Amino acid sequence: MSDAVRRDAPNPLHVFVTGGTGTLGEAIVIAFAKAGHHTSFQYVRNDDAAGRLASDWGADGFKLDFSGDFRPPDVDVDVLVNCAGINISEAQAHVVVPSVWDEMFRINVTVPFLLAQAMLPGMLRRGWGRIINVGSVYSLRAATHRAPYVASKHALTGLTRALALEYATVGVTCNEICPSAIDSEMINRIAHERADLRGTSVDSVLDEYRTMNPFGRMATAGEVASAALYLASPEASFINGASIPVDGGQILR
Template sequence: MNTETSGLAGKHAVVTGGGSGIGAATAEALVRAGARVTLMGRDAARLAAQRDALNALSLSGTAGDIACIAVDVTQEAAVVAAFEQAGPVDILINNAGQAQAAPFAQTDIALWQRMLDVNLTGVFLCTRAVLPGMLERGYGRIVNVASTAGQTGYAYVAAYCAAKHGVIGLTRALALEVATKGVTVNAVCPGYTETELLRASLDQITSKTSRSEEEARRILLRNNPQQRFVTPEEVANAALWLCMPGSAAITGQSISVSGGEVT
């Protein structure tokens, strides 16, 4: 393995929501950089398929470099058990998330709580599980996958925006607490990205407005200077950079990966 692809050799990374989309792309980027990776998520079959795909790359030459653990990040006891099973963690990618749209007047307490639980409380629980070990070892990288919805407002997703703004607030506060401890805490904030969440947004627009998918795509891209959606790999590259040795001075930041939509 050459130095270009071994910057994270010997490091153990956990990626939540690692079975698809941004999580899967980030896991692959970490593996290519030499890290040992544990995928976490609710869908055990999807995680296993992603693990097999990563193992098939044979990038590290070491069997068992990729593990997977099924867990619901909103459940405190389950998160504690999952991270005990995973062992010491050097890098945490808090990627698990969910988006659901509704006008504010139709946002009931169940939707509100679900958005907070998945997008914010999950980040809190997973971070709390790994932080003591990182502080003890004097090293850690925490990257929270937030959203441009944490940097600006979008109509009809008040609960999601509130949760993602919370993720950025948590990122900034924790970064200050651990700034002298060898641990960095950052967020990447994707704009609309080619994932299942984007597909759900497009489906919702087409079903509720009778517009075509092409028209729905134009609606979502109207404020994007590049006039295109972000790819999962582009988000993964930003997350990987924050984990590399050369980024040790970067902490408390919320990096927009959005084609210039948020600056």
């Protein structure tokens, strides 16, 4: 290893968060900004939330759509948090259309790879970097009616481990956070869709998410954001290639 490789973390860090105006992404942006780090984020359409993050926390927003001909932004960062993700199908596997499969793999796996590929050269020059992927409990287990989501999150786990192994000797780590259901806009959208399909109430669907967890509730965005902040800290310097459940023990059931 070259003597030019630096093991000390830059201070402050430059952090880039995808999905920065979603419930979890916004919490991650705020957590890093609150800790004094220069934080940038990607978003697609929520200009109001992006404006708040800029005015309240000094975060820089990049309005980028990951669908179609996506090109990574020209930013040189120390920490990449791949938080953007989608779950757009709860159909049985035999009726999932190929375009849904392709779109979920693109957003959940291909985009994190492309962003890591674009931002790794700067990390390698500095001899320090952190890639943090947001997976799911379904990165570690299976479920019915979610084949594209489960498969794409398992693929993200594979990417996490491959990058962790490949760059461990040059000061860059890669880890994955695997939360259970988060009290978020996404979960509420899914709950409305399930309620419509079943002819039941949204509250009954949300109660299912709560009761399947040993804590009897969903995770908060702040609890998951704290894990991301920790993985970028000096205290986490020897954690690499890990898939860390933030799930209240739900994976044990």
